[in-house]
Amino acid sequence: MAARVGDVVTHYRARAALSHPAFCGLERAHLVVLIQELADPWLGRCESELRERRGGERKRAAGAGPDHKLVFTDRVLVTVVHLRLQLPHAALAELYGVSRPTVTRAIHEIRPLLAVRGFAVPDRPGIRLRTLADVFAYAKAEGVELRIDGTETQVRRPPAGRPGRKAFVSGKKKQNTAKTTTISDGSGRLLWSGADRPGRMHDQTAMRTEGIAEQLCLYPQVKAKVDEGYRGLANDFPNQVQAPPRKPKDKVPLGENYAWREARRRQSSARICVEHTIGEEKKWRPLQRYLGRRDSYAETHAAIAGLVSDRAARRPTRRHTSTELVPAWKAAC
Known part of the structure; x- marks a missing residue:
C-alpha cells in the first residue's frame, strides 16, 4: 500500500512539472483539449489490438486485469515532452519511476495519433x-x-x-x-x-x-x-x-x-x-x-x-497595409 501511494505521489509530481509550457511547449488549457481529443482514438486502438490478440470478443468485463503503470494522461504528456525536448526515454522513465520500455511503448502509442490529426x-x-x-x-x-x-x-x-x-x-x-x-x-x-x-x-x-x-x-x-x-x-x-x-x-x-x-x-x-x-x-x-x-x-x-x-x-488574421507607390494627386494636363 505504501509503495502504491509513493507511485501516485511520484506520478503527480512528474505530471505537475512536465505539464509546464517550458517542458511540453503547450499551454495547460491546450494540453487538456489535446488529451480529451486523443482519448477516444487511443481507447479504440487499444480495444482493437486486444481483440486481434484474443481472436474474438472479451470474456471479462472491461477494467479487469492489471492497471497501466502510466495512465493515458501521462502517456500523452511524456510523448509531447519527448517531441518538444527530445529527452531520452530513460530520463522520462526516471521521472515517473517506471521502466524505460514503458515510456517507449507509450510514445509509440500516442505519436501515431498525433501524426494523423492534421x-x-x-x-x-x-x-x-x-x-x-x-x-x-x-x-x-x-x-x-x-x-x-x-x-x-x-x-x-x-x-x-x-x-x-x-x-x-x-x-x-x-x-x-x-x-x-x-x-x-x-x-x-x-x-x-x-x-x-x-x-x-x-x-x-x-x-x-x-x-x-x-x-x-x-x-x-x-x-x-x-x-x-x-x-x-x-x-x-x-x-x-x-x-x-x-x-x-x-x-x-x-x-x-x-x-x-x-x-x-x-x-x-x-x-x-x-x-x-x-x-x-x-x-x-x-x-x-x-x-x-x-x-x-x-x-x-x-x-x-x-x-x-x-x-x-488561434492567432488573429493580420491585415497588412499596402506599400505600393501611388501618386498623391493627379497632375494637371
Missing part, C-alpha cells in the same frame, strides 16, 4: 487539413494566397554499405538530412507541412512528387509565392506561382537595376512569413537535429507540425 484551420474550429488537396480546396474557398518553402533537418548517418545511403546527403548542407515542405498563409499560420523526402532531392521535385502540379491545374484560382528553388513551377504556372523576379542582364540602365531590387524586396517581404512558420517548427528539438530512426522522422514531423498549427490557428 493541421488546424484558422478561424474554423473543428476543421483540419490533412492532404495537399485539402489545402488547395481551403485556399480556393477562403481566397488565401499560399506561401511555400522547404527546409532540412539533420538526421543520423546510415551505416556504410547500406543501399540508398547517399540519397540523404544534402547538396546544400553537405550533411545527411531529411527535407520537408511547409505551406502557410499570408499571416504566417501553418496550413500544411509534409512531403518528407531524402535531403538530396530538390525542393521543387519533392513537391512535384507530392502532386502540386495537379492541384494547381485543378484550382487555377489559387496563387502562391515561392523562392528561387521553385522557378520551374513559376515557369509552368506563371499566373499562379510567383517567384522572385529575374536579375536583369549586364549593362542595363541604373533605373532598371533599382526597379529589380525593389521588386525582389517586395516579393521577399510578402514571402518571409513562411520562414517564420518554419522557425516555429524548429523550436521543437527533433526538427533541429533528429536523433531517432529515419523511418520514424515523417511521423514525428507530422505530430509536431500538427501541434504547432493548433497554436498558430
Whole structure:
C-alpha cells in the first residue's frame, strides 16, 4: 500500500512539472483539449489490438486485469515532452519511476495519433487539413494566397554499405538530412507541412512528387509565392506561382537595376512569413537535429507540425497595409 501511494505521489509530481509550457511547449488549457481529443482514438486502438490478440470478443468485463503503470494522461504528456525536448526515454522513465520500455511503448502509442490529426484551420474550429488537396480546396474557398518553402533537418548517418545511403546527403548542407515542405498563409499560420523526402532531392521535385502540379491545374484560382528553388513551377504556372523576379542582364540602365531590387524586396517581404512558420517548427528539438530512426522522422514531423498549427490557428488574421507607390494627386494636363 505504501509503495502504491509513493507511485501516485511520484506520478503527480512528474505530471505537475512536465505539464509546464517550458517542458511540453503547450499551454495547460491546450494540453487538456489535446488529451480529451486523443482519448477516444487511443481507447479504440487499444480495444482493437486486444481483440486481434484474443481472436474474438472479451470474456471479462472491461477494467479487469492489471492497471497501466502510466495512465493515458501521462502517456500523452511524456510523448509531447519527448517531441518538444527530445529527452531520452530513460530520463522520462526516471521521472515517473517506471521502466524505460514503458515510456517507449507509450510514445509509440500516442505519436501515431498525433501524426494523423492534421493541421488546424484558422478561424474554423473543428476543421483540419490533412492532404495537399485539402489545402488547395481551403485556399480556393477562403481566397488565401499560399506561401511555400522547404527546409532540412539533420538526421543520423546510415551505416556504410547500406543501399540508398547517399540519397540523404544534402547538396546544400553537405550533411545527411531529411527535407520537408511547409505551406502557410499570408499571416504566417501553418496550413500544411509534409512531403518528407531524402535531403538530396530538390525542393521543387519533392513537391512535384507530392502532386502540386495537379492541384494547381485543378484550382487555377489559387496563387502562391515561392523562392528561387521553385522557378520551374513559376515557369509552368506563371499566373499562379510567383517567384522572385529575374536579375536583369549586364549593362542595363541604373533605373532598371533599382526597379529589380525593389521588386525582389517586395516579393521577399510578402514571402518571409513562411520562414517564420518554419522557425516555429524548429523550436521543437527533433526538427533541429533528429536523433531517432529515419523511418520514424515523417511521423514525428507530422505530430509536431500538427501541434504547432493548433497554436498558430488561434492567432488573429493580420491585415497588412499596402506599400505600393501611388501618386498623391493627379497632375494637371
